[in-house]
Amino acid sequence: MTKATIDRDKLRDIYTRTMRVARADEKFRSLLMTGKLAVIYYTVRGQELVSAAAMAALEPSDYLVTTYRGQHDQIAKGVPLNPLFAEIAGKVGGTCRGKGGSMHITHPETGVMVTTGVVGSGLPIANGLALASQNRGDGKVTMVCFGDGATNIGAFHEAMNMAQLWKLPVIFLCQNNRYGEHTAFADHTKVDSIVTRAKAYGMAGVHVDGNDAIAMYNTTKAAVDRARAGEGPTLVEAMCYRMLGHFFGADFSYMPKEHLAEMAAEDPLPRLRQLMLDHQFTEAELDAIVADLDAQMDAAAEFAANSPLPGPEEIRKDVFEEEIAA
């Protein structure tokens, strides 16, 4: 068997995306811990690499639909940090003028079309974006991210069937972090893996270690290539692990200690660093990337802190195209 390979530039790209996600998450947790920010925050600790490698397989113009726990997806897709930080802080300089918040990030310039707080509801919408691309022939691919818990909602099944029926250029990326809020995978789903469900819809399905950068990238890239070639959708089940509670600060004593320890050994961050070193990147190079990112995080946090709060007049705007009466 030949060893999986990857282009060095792509590897650097994945590393940079992963660390941008990781440093942003770290920054948010520290802002929350020190009381500089008081918002609901769904940490992506443990899932950084999944989206970094997946988004590295997309073009900037491709569409993304994600969920409340989607900050890793958004950052990896390229949403600029300043407005992203400001949006999560509810400031007017945010991507959505503070009217969306972390659960509803939209940033069309980087292809982030919808972030939804309703579990599983992004899949039907992703189909529509993909349908638009199919009719237009614009060659764009749509990726939609969701958790393992989302695969038990009706919208998942309706969307899978429709996507395969119409051979839509869409990729269903299930980030299986083993929990839906407090409920462990085995307590909410009777099949061993989500990917078996692809078969039920006649759809291509692949199971991948989401903490393995090369496998994750190559798997996603193959799905993207298929979709772009008009060969239809793929369900990708990327195994990963939510290393903290459902949202930041939430109790997670229901997660067995032994399992947490076992999963800590799979932590994508040290694993990726080792992979980089194995590929002859130097410690200094890697540290320099992170140092540069940290400067960007500080700047983004400052931008958010200094951005004004939206005024009450914002409530009348964007309900409809025309402003509504007070």
Added chain:
Amino acid sequence: MSAQITMTQAINRAIDEAMAEDEGVILLGEDVAAKQGGGVFKISAGLTEKYGEHRVRATPISEQAIVGACVGAALAGFRPIAEIMLMNFVTVAMDQIVNHAAKLRFMSGGQTNVPLVIRTTTGVGVGFGGQHSDMLEAWFAHVAGLKIVTPSNAADAQGLMRAAIACNDPVIFIENILCYGLKSDDPGPGHFVPLGKAAIAREGSDCSIVTYGRTVLDALEIAGKLADEGISVEVIDLRTIAPYDEATVTASVEKTGRAVVLHEAVKQYGTGAEIASRLNEKLFGKLKAPVTRIGGAFSAVPMANALEQAWIPNKDAIADAVRTAVNWKG
């Protein structure tokens, strides 16, 4: 006699015109394509032949996926039309309509919008029973971000559909099964009726009946009868239920001093409550009688014709409500 057009033909023509003008207008729904007969009520007959199956897509029975796909396509700049076969089945797609279509413009701070039309049909009087007859406009009227339209005649149906497709916000377009066969003078091609503008369907001076959809026909009939009794009724056809033309309604009721708000949907918590309340706020002291409401009974729509007829707002009761208002002594 001038040429006539039915409501079915009028809606079909409006969609046809919009599809001819803009590649982004697409139609999704159960059975809508030619192979499946052009829709249960034949609204999309002939469109597949002209525009192809990629633009007129017969879907699986998947209401969430239908509306969701339309939301996504709309976000990408299309102007999709979703056909939800009967209004009761919007219940299955509520998440996509209420949480997504209605709110994405706002939640994105105006970066995206959802120019989507959800066509649906309903109506009491055809014996469909409890799960195929509801008027659910009040549910949607309660959600910021949705426009709700219903025509009472064929010409308006054509013009309102053109305007709904051109609208940059999501529109729920409610068609009453019993109105499909109604004929109007043919308004000709390119007919638009602006959203948000009510029509004064009949002028009068003693009492206003504020209504929309099929009950406009009842109101006009009653107005004719009451004229023989010397009571002059003004009939306002809202056409757009939300946001409704408050200026026209207020002006009419200010003139007549009396109002009955009439709709087929159940009276309890209906849109009539909203309109009556607003009239009270605006015209307290100028009203010659309390504003009253007439609506459907507070039960599921019964199947048996005798019961169904008892459920629906009764013409005598509507006429009595007007007489009571006109004779109000305070």
